[in-house]
Each structure stands twice: as structure tokens, then as C-alpha cells.
Amino acid sequence: xxxxxxxxxxxxxxxxxIQLASSSIFTHFLNTDKEGYVGHHPAHWPAYIESFSGxxxxxxxxxxxxxxxxxxxxxxxxxxxxxxxxTMLYSPNSVSFPLVVFGCIAAGVRVTLANAAYNPxxxxxxxxxxxxxxxxxFEEGLPTVLAMLKEMGIENANDRVIVCGKGTxxxxxxDVPRMHPEMTYMxxxxxxxxxxxxxxxxxxxxxxxxxxxxxxxxxxxxKGVETTHQNLTSVVEMVMxxxxxxxxxxxxxxxxxxxxxxxxxxxxxxxxxxxxxxxxPRFDPEQFCANIQRYRVAFCLxxxxxxxxxxxxxxxxxxDLSSLQVIISGAAPLPVAxxxxxxxxxxxxxxxxxxxxxxxxxxxxxxTHLVPHFQATEENIGSIGVLMxxxxxxxxxxxxxxxxxxxxxxxxxxxxxxxxxxxxRAAETKDTITADGWxxxxxxxxxxxxxxxxxxxxxxxxIKYKGFQVPPAELEDxxxxxxxxxxAAVIAVYDDEQAxxxxxxxVVSKRQLTTTEExxxxxxxxxxxxxxxxxxxxxxxxxxxxxxxxxxxxxxKILRKDLRAKAKLEREQASPAxxxxx
Numbered sequence: 001x002x003x004x005x006x007x008x009x010x011x012x013x014x015x016x017x018i019q020l021a022s023s024s025i026f027t028h029f030l031n032t033d034k035e036g037y038v039g040h041h042p043a044h045w046p047a048y049i050e051s052f053s054g055x056x057x058x059x060x061x062x063x064x065x066x067x068x069x070x071x072x073x074x075x076x077x078x079x080x081x082x083x084x085x086x087t088m089l090y091s092p093n094s095v096s097f098p099l100v101v102f103g104c105i106a107a108g109v110r111v112t113l114a115n116a117a118y119n120p121x122x123x124x125x126x127x128x129x130x131x132x133x134x135x136x137x138f139e140e141g142l143p144t145v146l147a148m149l150k151e152m153g154i155e156n157a158n159d160r161v162i163v164c165g166k167g168t169x170x171x172x173x174x175d176v177p178r179m180h181p182e183m184t185y186m187x188x189x190x191x192x193x194x195x196x197x198x199x200x201x202x203x204x205x206x207x208x209x210x211x212x213x214x215x216x217x218x219x220x221x222x223k224g225v226e227t228t229h230q231n232l233t234s235v236v237e238m239v240m241x242x243x244x245x246x247x248x249x250x251x252x253x254x255x256x257x258x259x260x261x262x263x264x265x266x267x268x269x270x271x272x273x274x275x276x277x278x279x280x281p282r283f284d285p286e287q288f289c290a291n292i293q294r295y296r297v298a299f300c301l302x303x304x305x306x307x308x309x310x311x312x313x314x315x316x317x318x319x320d321l322s323s324l325q326v327i328i329s330g331a332a333p334l335p336v337a338x339x340x341x342x343x344x345x346x347x348x349x350x351x352x353x354x355x356x357x358x359x360x361x362x363x364x365x366x367x368t369h370l371v372p373h374f375q376a377t378e379e380n381i382g383s384i385g386v387l388m389x390x391x392x393x394x395x396x397x398x399x400x401x402x403x404x405x406x407x408x409x410x411x412x413x414x415x416x417x418x419x420x421x422x423x424x425r426a427a428e429t430k431d432t433i434t435a436d437g438w439x440x441x442x443x444x445x446x447x448x449x450x451x452x453x454x455x456x457x458x459x460x461x462x463i464k465y466k467g468f469q470v471p472p473a474e475l476e477d478x479x480x481x482x483x484x485x486x487x488a489a490v491i492a493v494y495d496d497e498q499a500x501x502x503x504x505x506x507v508v509s510k511r512q513l514t515t516t517e518e519x520x521x522x523x524x525x526x527x528x529x530x531x532x533x534x535x536x537x538x539x540x541x542x543x544x545x546x547x548x549x550x551x552x553x554x555x556x557k558i559l560r561k562d563l564r565a566k567a568k569l570e571r572e573q574a575s576p577a578x579x580x581x582x
Contacts, residue, residue, distance in 0.1 A: 009402030014451055015241045015389040020416055021233040024201035025210055026105045028233045029271040030063045038063050041274040045248065048095045048267070051278045051291045055173030057095050059271065062102060065170065065190055069103025070198065072189035078159040079133045083108035083199060086212060088132040089258070090123065090141050092116040092281045095171065096164040096186055097257045098267045100136045105210060108199030112212035112224065113258040115468070116141060117535040120148040128152075130212050130224050130423065136162050136186065139179040162186055206230040212423055213260045215362035215469060222471060224423030227260070231365040234416040235264055236272050238388040242372040244325055246275040249298035253277035254288055254306070259467070260362045261331050265301050275299060285309050289319040296323040300353075303331045303467035304338065307355075308499035311341040321346065324353035326373045330360065331467030333455060336382040338499055359384035359455065363432065363439055365417040368393070369453055383452040384445070391415035393453075394438065395445060408456050411445045412438040461560060463492040466500045468537040472560075475503060475540070478533055482526065484510050489550045489558045493542040493567050504542030505530070506563055508549060519546050545570065 021028050029039045037043055043060035050056070057065075073081040081087070087104050089111055091097055104111045112130040114123060116138065123144060127135070137145045142163060149157050163183045167176035170187040178185060201208055211227040251270060255262035270277050278295045280287060283306065291297065302310075307329055310316055324346075329339075334357045343355050354376030360366030371385035387393050394402055395409030403409035418439045421429035433439050442460030445453045463470040472490040479488035487508040492501035507526060513519040523544040531539050547566075551559040 009394055009405070011387060011393045011395075011447065011451070013387040013389045013391055015238075015386075017390045018234065018237040018241075020230065020390070021237070022203050022206040022230065023233070024105055024198060024206070024229045025232050025268065026066070026102055026198040027200065027202075028229075029236075029268065030059070030066070030102065030198075032063070039271055041247075041271075045274065046276040047270060048098060048253070049250070049276055049278045049295065050095050050168060050173065051253070051280045051287070051295070053168070053173055055095065055168045055171060056276070057099070057171045061171055062099060064194070065099050066102035066106050067195045067198065068190045068193070069099060069186070070106030071193040071195045073103060073107040073109060073134070074195070075192065076134065081107045081109045081134070084110065084208075086110045086112055086130050086132040087134045087136065088112050088114055088127055088130065089136045090114040090116065090118070090145065091136065091138040091164055091258070093253055093257050093262075093279050094138070094164060094281060095168060095279055097279075100164065100186065101263075101267070106195055106198040108201075110209050110212055112214070113260075113263060114214075115258055115535060115537075116256065117537060118144070119533070119535055120144055120151060121533070122535055124148045124151060125222065126214055126224075129214075129222075134160050134162060136164055138164050139166065142180055142183070158182075158184060162189070201229045206233075207420065209420060209423075211260070211263070213258075213263070213362050222469075222474070223425050223428060225260075225362045226420035226423050227362075227365055228420050231417050231419065232264065232268060234390065235365040235367055235388075236269050238390060238417070239265065239269060239367055239370065240273060241389055242370045242385070243273065243299075244373050246273050246299055246325070249275045249325070250295045251275055251277045251299040251301065252288065252292060252297045253279040254283050254291075255301055255303065255331075255467070259331070260366045261360070261467070262301070264366060265328075285313050285315050289315055289321065292321050292323065293319040298323055298325040300324060300327045302327060302329050304329060304334050304499040305466040307334060307338055307342050308497075311338060311345060316345065317349065321349060321351040324351050327353050327355045328358055328370070329355065330358040330367075332464040332500065334382075335499065339381050356380075357382070357384050359443075359453070361439075361441060363419045364413055364441075365419065368411075368413050368417070371452070380452055383448075383454050385453065386451050387453070388417075391417065393447075395447060396440075406446065406448070408444050408446050410459055411441040411443050411453070413441060414438050463490070463501050463503050465502060465537045465541070466498075470501075470503050470538050472503070475505065475530065475534070475538060478530060479505055479507055479526070482507075482529060484522075485526070486510055487550045489560070489563055490540075491542075491560050491563045491567060493571070495542075502542035503538065503540050504567060505540045505544045506547050506550060506566075507544060509546050513546060522546060542567075 038059035046056035169175040206229045209226040212224040214222040356371035358370035369384040392414040394412040397403045444457035475490040526544045551562040
């Protein structure tokens, strides 16, 4: 671990510090300290709405059902949950999702959130690494879970798998026939009893882990990020400072809840801020716009590819989007030009919502910076905003010293939202968090005289495809497993049309490829081969290119800057081997 830099440039937030909570997220957001209220708002207010049916779950129903689910988990016949156990939730967005999370938290159980697009191999890595026992899955995901368990030598899935069905009869919605009637369903667990109160995480116990989301950090394979109760309660209170009053309004729940970005801002923040989330299982342009009109959505949390859709898709003009009060883009950089195009188009449709950008990492729970809605000026387009309350930030140079004002440096963050560490990864944690508590983000930023930050570069290797993390090391490992590949490297190429990075592979082949036709055929073969082994967002959409040798330093580190220069040249020459279409 590198020593801490001389602290001559420690920056703070323009907002006053928040009051830190020392309790579980269940207690903080769903307490009944005030009669007729759950948390900070009336108990009967809706918390989540199933967008396609209109079925709503109120704050009171969420609390009641979560205590029932917590009771069932503690009395599970095969794997009764005890404090500190881990349960995996493998599901797209649904109104069941927050219920499962809060049910686990009520039982004292940690939750590891798994990408709903994972294949059995990817799911197995997270399942084993997190130490999970029980698994909650959506109906379409059950075959993947069963395939994973079979590969692990586990035959009796009913011992450890609970299915979340499409029916919402348990909350007054429609009853839908079950796809897997032989399995235990979540709603089966809601009538077995109820906890008198949730498991408590008071005082120092608030530093116990609540979520295990998986991130590649600045490099390497996916690691479990230990996000504590206090991390989560703190980040929500921080974000409140930069938002307009959204009380009794509605948010678009289209970003995945299994991603820390959506988990915090679309199913925790609503409980604190008093708005409801209209839950959409998957992104569809038509449904997205239709739901904004139907539910008079005021708050949209988006990623650049959805912004790109707002800029260009004809469906946008079919619907009334004038209810929007604020649009926040995050998870990946938002180009200035794209921001201006979207703003201009929406204004022509009588939608005057400010478009702002934020920044964060899974390791910071996630939000560290955000442009306040009241400062969404022309000058601040492209900025990630100001530092959130109660956080400190430094910009550090290659010499591990703070850079001069106005100069670029790697952002280091310190404060109550910094993760506890990587699960069972002491060495990686030590490489990421200094001895005095500074988390090294891997992103290089400049801070202006008004306290606004702009990302200008990235030290880390992580690729962001439409907001989803794609670790190059994982794809390189898969590529090197091909019998015809000697060595491989993966970088990002940027696709302006889709407003996202695309993974691009460079491989050294064992074959003698003497003609262009042979090389192109081999590259296509490799691209298709990888496609069958990874989740949708990890496919090599940037193409595959055969090279003589992967450029490396004397220490053996891949020289990705050399490959990025090569990719730029290939694009300029319009190489037929480079693919940028999804």
C-alpha cells in the first residue's frame, strides 16, 4: 500500500455535515416511532408501484410483509437464517425485490445482489465468494440457478431456492399462475408468523455489512463490496441535500435494483424522500416513456445510453414528459454534446427538467458527487457536481502528493459512505483504502474554483457498457481459455451512436492466419465463442482483433494505452474487423 499523501489539499462539501444514523436500514427507513407513520412519512403512502399493472405496495405493507418474511427466514426448515448469514437475490426489478431485501435485513441477514443477466458460471462465482446459502430468484432465472447448483453437485434445489413469482396477490394485486409449482415461492413464507421487531444494528453494530454488491474495483475480477448499514443510511441523507422536494411524487424505476446505483436511489431513497417508484422490470423505450406519462413521473435516474434514446428515438414525441422535475445521469460519463441535445429536444416538447450528472462507485455506496438541481447551469454541463455532505476529497498526483489547485489528480474519498472493505480480500482492500481511510477511486478529476469536479481521465481498467461493469481481466481469462489463443487483452472502445463503451478483444492466435479472410473469420469465431460464455453486457461488441503480441511492460502489465492507440488507428482506417454495433 502506498503511503498517504501530504494533506495540503483536503476538500470538503459546500453543504453542512449530515447527522449520522447508527441503526439498520430497516430501522432507519421503516420505523414506527410516530403514530400513523412508517419512517418519515404516512404509512399508507405507496412505496413502489408495479408499472404494468398499477399494483402498489404501501410503506405499511412493506414493513409488515418484511417482518413476516424475516420470521420465515429465521425458521427455514433447512437453512434457518442467523445474524450475519448471506442470502443471494438474483432478480430483475419487481415489487418483490425491496420486500426480499428488507425481509433479509429484518432477520439480520446480509444480501448479495446478483445481476439478473448472469449465466451459471458468473452466478456461481458470486454465490461461492459471498458465502450465500439461500437464493431468491425470479421465475425465468430458476433454470440458471438450477444449472449452477447442479454444477456444484447440489441436487435438491428446494432446500435453498425461493422463487419470486409474477403474481402480487400478497399485496392486493393479480394472482398469476406459477411457472414452477413444485418450488417454494416467496408468498408462501408470508403467513408463517411475524417478527415482533427487526434485528437491531445499533451503535457500533451499524458498521456491520448489509449489502454485498460485486465490483471489480480499479482492476481484477469481481469482488464483494461490504456496504454497511451506516454507509447506506448516510448516502441517502447526503443525496437528499441536492434534490428538489419530491414528496408524494413518482420516480421512474427502470435502472436495475441489483446495481448499487439503483438500489440506493430507487428503493432506499424513496422511503426517505417520500416518493414512490414505478417499477419497470427491463428497459423498453416505449414503456419507459409511457410510464412517465401514466404515473406523472417527476424523478428520472438514468444512464447515458437511455439519454441517447431520449436524444434520438421517435417514441419520445408520442408521450407527455412534462411532469419531469429532475433528470440525473450516472454510472458512466455523460458527454456534454449529448446533454445539450437531450435538453434541447425535451424543451421542444415542453419538458424543462434540469439534466444533471453525478458520480460514485460501488465502493462509496455509491454517490460522492452530484450537481444540485438548482445549479444545473450551462457552465456546469459535463461536471459531476460538488462533493456530498460529510465527505472529504483529495486530488492526488503520480508522486502521491496532492496536486495544485486546478490541476488533475486521482480522486481520493474519505467519509461515512466508504465501504468496509472487499469481502475476504484483505490485500485488495489494503491496495484501495489507505491506512488513514482514503479510498482511491482510480478516476482523475479537476476541481474548479466553485467546487465543481469534472472527470478527465481514468486510471482504472474497468469498462462501463451502458452503466454495467465489465472487468477486462475476466474476459481476458475467458479468451485465454480458448485452445487457439496464446494471449489476450481487452480494452474499451467508445461508440458515439450508443453513448457507451464497448469491450474490444486483442488476441494472439496459435493458427497461421495468412489471409485477411482467414483473420476476419477467426476474429468472428472468437467473438461468437465468448458470446456463449458471458452475460449480455460483457460481450465483445467492440470486436476482436488478431495481433502478433500483447504489448506489456517489463513487469508484465498490459500496456492498454498502446492498444487504445491501435484501436483509434483501426477506426480511422475503417478496419472491417472492428465492430461497434450492438
